[in-house]
Amino acid sequence: MNGHATELATDAFVAHRNLLFTVAYEMLGSASDAEDVLQETWLRWVKVDLGQVHDRRAYLVRITTRQALNRLRTMRRRKEAYVGPWLPEPLLTAPGVDEDADLAESMSMALLLVLETLSPIERAVFVLREAFAIGYDDIAAAVDKSPAAVRQIAHRARRHVDARRPRAVVTSRQMRAVLAAFQHALETHDLEGLLTVLAPEVVVISDGGGVKQAAPRPITGAEKAARYIVGLGRNQPTLTVRPTTVNGRPGLVLRLDGELDGVLAVCVEGSHITGAYYVRNPEKLTRVGSEIPLTLR
Template sequence: MTDDPFVAHRSLLFTVAYEMLGSAADADDVVQETWLRWADVDQETVREPRAYLVRIVTRQALNRLRTLARRREDYVGEWLPEPLLTSPDVADDVELAESVSIAMLTVLETLGPTERAVLVLHEVFDVPFDEIATAVGKSAAAVRQIAHRAREHVAARRPRMEVSRTEQQQVVERFLGALTGGDVQGLLDVLAPDVVVVADGGGLAPAALRPVAGRARVANALSRFADLVPPVPVTTPLVNGAVGARIDPGGEFDTAITFVVEAGRITRMYAMRNPQKLGRLDEVAELRR
């Protein structure tokens, strides 16, 4: 391991920033800002470099979150987090995989910046409340209350993700088989009655501007896919810690899809089509807790 604490903890810092921001590009910027501040510090005086670095990256991410909130108000259609290609190690770490899932990051978007920071730091990275308090500029007692509220908020909205990777793979492959084969009944069988599809084109690629809900509507919308000529390539990479789908990588129909699976059926789908958000699917992201 390197002697430089920043290099040693860089993957952790990126993961913290990404979970707070939902954007790899913005997380990279925040990590770079953290490095610049770390370089100006008398490192011999820092007793706990990991805690110190997490504190810096949290503050920088909070500043960035407030800027992003204004930018996202003008976003065309639904905004979804930037998907990442992840390793089997991330998928094997159940807590980390759930925390970086598109479904969870989308729920985190409904929290305020401070609530999001507190929840991510405490629930995912086990940062003590007193350290979080220093990072967010609140008292430890206030941070405990914020954490409690944020947990309740997320618990009421988070999808239940309690299936094995094997089951997820099987359901996704059933879905893709029906999709590419134009099998409408197969689609109906693999979709939950109240399935919801959220798509993000950002005004740069065709995508539904609002979520599409209901098995019949979703199956009808997807049934046209098999008519594409020539057929487009489809793969099943690990995206944000779970088996996802990549349709037509780099082509006209380039889309990354992640799924929430419950009881053998798909309950939610997140389709990322904004080409500015698909650049991280060609190289595995280093995520760490």
């Protein structure tokens, strides 16, 4: 590739980089793996004859999808050996992201966990179709299936996800109000206060990756969950809690004695928290210091 062609390839890649990262992250739930996928995408992209490419955005998404599928299959083997529950790597996103309902929904921890129950092909098809509105023909080219097969996979994946995703839609303002009550109860070790904000069927998942202490399995039920959450700050160095935006939704960053301890994301239905996801694994907290730009377009 000559200098002019390399410049054109670079311009196209940079223009769509945030989109490609978002595609890879939604397929993988890991920012570090998504960055690796983008590196692999770039190495293949610079070898492409741009004169034969009619839609550079679609072609880049196709390469990214194929590389993410390869990475997703190897990640599944890693997760089988993972110590304790596995949660997606949390991303701190710009406050405005939570005003984009489609982006916030597609990036939420709750949905990413549902996507973990899909097969790699189902996940790729669902993400490309539902989050990015990619056409069936382009998805078919990306996953090496016929358009008819992609339509069937999309229908099956959508039905699977719809049966498991949160049913009640709440605004960011409602979520922040619920999270503020949760934060106050956490900071004051108020067990009764937590019980008023946690749904009876709440599920709490903590991810320490075998490096930090975490519950070995999901905690179900408000009473057990409240006692576990109160214990996070009790008999510990000074606990500080800062509101932030995690994966497009209101969340919290927790520090113990000034040191980063973890990131908490929640799922809110109505006026109660139905899911709380606490990531303590240091390997998944390397991007907490900066906001990640994301886009569906």
